[in-house]
Amino acid sequence: MRPFKQLLRYALGSPLFKKKFGGLATDIADFKDFSVKIPLTTLEELVAEKMSSGDPYASRLCENGAPLVTFQLEYDTETRLYIALSRQDLKRYAEALRRCWSLVGLRKGDAVAIFDYGTSPVSYLASSAFTPYLSQGAADALGCLPICNDGVANMSQRAVEILKFMRPQALFIRSDCLEPFSIESERQLGRLSGYTRALVVTENEGCLPKVEQDAYEKRLGLPVYRLLRIDAGMFLAMECPECRLFHSWKDLYYVESVTRAGDDVDEGGQNYLAITNWFARACPAVRYLSQVKGSVYSAGCRRGPVDIRIAA
Numbered sequence: 001m002r003p004f005k006q007l008l009r010y011a012l013g014s015p016l017f018k019k020k021f022g023g024l025a026t027d028i029a030d031f032k033d034f035s036v037k038i039p040l041t042t043l044e045e046l047v048a049e050k051m052s053s054g055d056p057y058a059s060r061l062c063e064n065g066a067p068l069v070t071f072q073l074e075y076d077t078e079t080r081l082y083i084a085l086s087r088q089d090l091k092r093y094a095e096a097l098r099r100c101w102s103l104v105g106l107r108k109g110d111a112v113a114i115f116d117y118g119t120s121p122v123s124y125l126a127s128s129a130f131t132p133y134l135s136q137g138a139a140d141a142l143g144c145l146p147i148c149n150d151g152v153a154n155m156s157q158r159a160v161e162i163l164k165f166m167r168p169q170a171l172f173i174r175s176d177c178l179e180p181f182s183i184e185s186e187r188q189l190g191r192l193s194g195y196t197r198a199l200v201v202t203e204n205e206g207c208l209p210k211v212e213q214d215a216y217e218k219r220l221g222l223p224v225y226r227l228l229r230i231d232a233g234m235f236l237a238m239e240c241p242e243c244r245l246f247h248s249w250k251d252l253y254y255v256e257s258v259t260r261a262g263d264d265v266d267e268g269g270q271n272y273l274a275i276t277n278w279f280a281r282a283c284p285a286v287r288y289l290s291q292v293k294g295s296v297y298s299a300g301c302r303r304g305p306v307d308i309r310i311a312a
Contacts, residue, residue: 013062084282092279100238108143110169117151175203191221233275233285
């Protein structure tokens with residue numbers, strides 16, 4: 001329970017969390033206690049807090065003074081939400097992306113193409129060349145070459161040109177660009193297997209449905225994997241090519257599968273994923289209730305024997 005208690009003590013520096021569980025943070029005995037006593041935080045709550053307080057970080061900001069780095073969160077809400085990151089936040093968040101890249105077999109010397117917005121963590125955590133104060137992005141850590149293309153669907157032609165001439169080992173692509181890109185790649189290239197080894201589809205608080213994933217694999221002639229993002233919780237998880245569950249990591253996150261009321265469910269239950277982030281310090285994420293339905297499975301995959309595994 002030590003990481004929980006450290007996180008809760010730190011989170012009390014946030015006006016939002018001090019109001020939510022200030023009197024409870026010192027009275028947590030075990031994991032069950034944490035899940036029962038500490039309330040969930042929802043996107044709707046963050047939006048309402050921002051609207052009432054005028055604080056762009058929805059009263060989650062803990063650090064004094066101006067934050068080191070700020071990004072707009074990618075949510076279709078009535079008001080824009082922002083997240084602040086410290087130097088340590090950037091370092092650990094980039095480590096999560098590095099592990100995602102490693103899980104799909106990326107290694108030193110590989111070119112990696114990214115078709116996403118610059119404010120997506122898939123982009124801004126890729127390289128220290130892209131983000132101030134990020135000492136080492138996923139590409140830097142693995143020795144890969146990152147190639148970025150803006151994440152607007154009508155940029156699909158340029159993304160296809162990148163594949164044609166750069167032949168990256170993998171292309172990370174946002175889900176709403178997948179169909180325009182597929183049409184353009186079929187027109188110019190035919191099947192993609194001669195130009196890249198795999199596609200990785202990303203979406204904030206959403207997943208490409210399995211039936212669509214299978215259809216794109218058949219249509220494009222190469223593996224299509226999914227990367228799960230929950231940006232308000234600074235959470236990343238990667239679909240494993242072997243067990244086809246999402247892998248996440250206990251030293252970075254605590255993941256629960258809960259109902260909207262916050263009750264735990266048995267393993268295999270399809271409820272909503274709640275994320276507690278161990279490393280987020282500027283804008284802590286404590287039991288953030290995502291919009292992603294999923295279940296948490298026991299560890300045991302050969303690719304990551306101790307990893308958290310998630311079906312979503």
